[in-house]
Amino acid sequence: MGQVLFTGTIIATNLTSLPLDNSFASLPPAFYTRLMPTPLPSPYLVAVSPAAAQLIGLTPQQVADSLDVLVGNAVPEQAQPLAAVYSGHQFGVWAGQLGDGRAILFGAAATPQGPLELQWKGAGQTPYSRMGDGRAVLRSSIREFLCSEAMHGLGIPTSRALSIAGSNQGVMRETVETAAVVVRLAPSFVRFGSFEHWYYRKQNDQLKILADYVIDHFYPELRASDNPYQGLLEQVTRRTAHMIAQWQAVGFMHGVMNTDNMSILGLTIDYGPFGFMEAFDADHICNHTDQQGRYAYSNQPQVGHWNCYALAQALLPLIGEPEDAQAALDVYQPAFAAKLDELLHAKLGLTQLDAHADADRALFDGMFAMLPGVDFTQFFRRLGGLKSQDASGDEPLRDLFIDRAAFDAWARQYRQRLQAEHSVDGDRQLAMNRINPKYVLRNYLAQVAIDKAQQHDYSEVEKLLAILQHPYDEQPEHDQYAALPPDWASHLEVSCSS
Template structure:
């Protein structure tokens, strides 16, 4: 009996996917296998034989009774609309777990109907990167796709230079994106958009099934999910780097870890992605871009919101108008929690704004600041020598014990502020070693990142001037 279901293929129109087997790879070798995740999903028993697991997760052998597909979708990439699709990934099927269905996708598995001029492959380096960052994000308590395995192959992958190939097994609540709805609206056949809406609600939000306006309810729900997700990104200094609509999951998970990075010294204009030359997806621009993407989703859903286009636009805009104020409130609350203020009041707003202003002025590390603020030490002692910061510090000390004890405030700060994050320089170090065959430092770092809020860790030190030359790449 197969352990994979195929509701995407059996319940959705054929225009939304292409049947696509993975391409055969040479000399596959299991480099990483996430046994804990396999056990959590309840699929460990199907992968306990190493040879079978390697065959399935490399794509060299088909899971019994399964048939892989590549999903079709469109997307606005840096604001420009394109016809896209899974150009280097296939969906093996969906695993039935205690938490519902979860997609099992192979990334880097070869050419598909949507590859255009691409080779459909991925480098070992880039797949190790997604495994590391996605698992780190999970440990940071941020909704994310997960990584089940990385398989190395001896097939050459050509980018700026020749690399060994890598195949990632990605686990997601689903791979339905804003771009999937764009595709159904603008490239699908009559009825495709309605069927996609019904499937998405059944898969992710069954509580919306009896809503009198399902499309509008979905927009509202996805908006709340995205608001919470971006708040979490900002909380830990995460910069996605490529917030195109094809990389915005309807489930509210973080998806696609190509050019992502973590901010060191605080500045809202921080950007590391080599392809984001205009700073469209800079750290501080992510809320605005989430709103932009939600507007795209609303446009795709218009025919289902109301038969009259103008009425549909008005209804959609009424929902979208909630985002700026809701986000502002949620962001303020999150920042107050980082500062250990349990019950924020409006008078705390200048405290947050001034704090961020000082971080910019003094080029202070974002993650280290909040840890040091709770722990004390050299970083805070140095800042307190500045009169304006000492004034702020005195106000902060009073605000955080307004309705709480110092111990309660410290506990709140610890809960919301990681001590360690996947520092860019450390990520590059372990990936370089891993791609060269030495996985020891990778495993050590991954283990550390599994407990990012623990006080056993010292403050991380970033090499001087590292950020000025650091760039991330999408890997395609």
């Protein structure tokens, strides 16, 4: 196997020899515990993401050749493995110290876009595992692997997934399952809860060290501002608002928006009981564990805002005045509203955002009022085929509705709006197909891949990965993956067990 040329430099032939740094390891020892992963017996490869491998200058085969590294049985030459400490609010309640209970950061690879940290998830117990075993199971690992790459395909900020490696070692959840390890990538895995940890311990020196680290490595432009800590809060708040607007626009539900699962870079991280909206229900709860519906689809925007308030509280000793923290937080609502408005206009193929503002709000409200029970992804994808001048081609879209009179009334309003800006049908459909995905990771698709993988058939994982990396393309040979879910899918549940 030859060496890979990457941005003009020979990088590595496999993960073992990949040059690694670990800037987080330069922080004082109180921020983490150095430790080695716990080996798994008889590991096997499940899948590698070619696109994620390319980010670190390796081919899929070179990643696959590093199986012992992927599962944590071997450590790259320049690795500095560690588990980070943090705290957080879980389901709105202060949970105290948490930390990387089954994640171990082992280094960062240089890329043209900056360093990318590599982290094992499921590689064994750490001092922060509490009562847990430090393992992940194959079921949840497949879901995280596929959704990380699917979200990237959708253009939504996210951590990435390089690989899944499994073992037949038993892991006890509701039943005995088998263990797996995901190698995931992100510029940083620092969370809101990383700051809360030091704030609630009244350790402001450590709080400042962490804030300075994040600013210097990820927001260096803030050093020129009068109050870089206020600037940090404002930047994170804006990024979070934009990310959640993107979630809402594709019907994505995170499921566990605890402050320890919120990225300081505005990335979607920690894929547990997530889901994509199927039959539209604004109050849908994708996490069976969330009995009160705190993280329902309709609540995600306000929970994101609440989490930013929690971060603001943690940063207050550095920001100084509460008014300055509030000023940074005040960007959330307008940033979210503007981003969602932009996305909704694009999803409906409307190019004039301001000229019809009041009418457009009514159009959007009317659309969501008639959507309950209608497949979210198919509605927007089929909407691109609607003709602006007549209803002759409405059937594929109209057939999604039980109350077709309601759809007809809304479609007349929509056509008037299209005619007002002289919309050209073909051009509009092309533009809408670039923002309304045909393929999303429906729960039943993930479950089919999981069922096969548990029988050591990983072909469906590979097929789904390939499809979901290009969710806006027609891919007519894969039409069945865009179909309405089968009846049995309504009985699927996902929870915090993983």
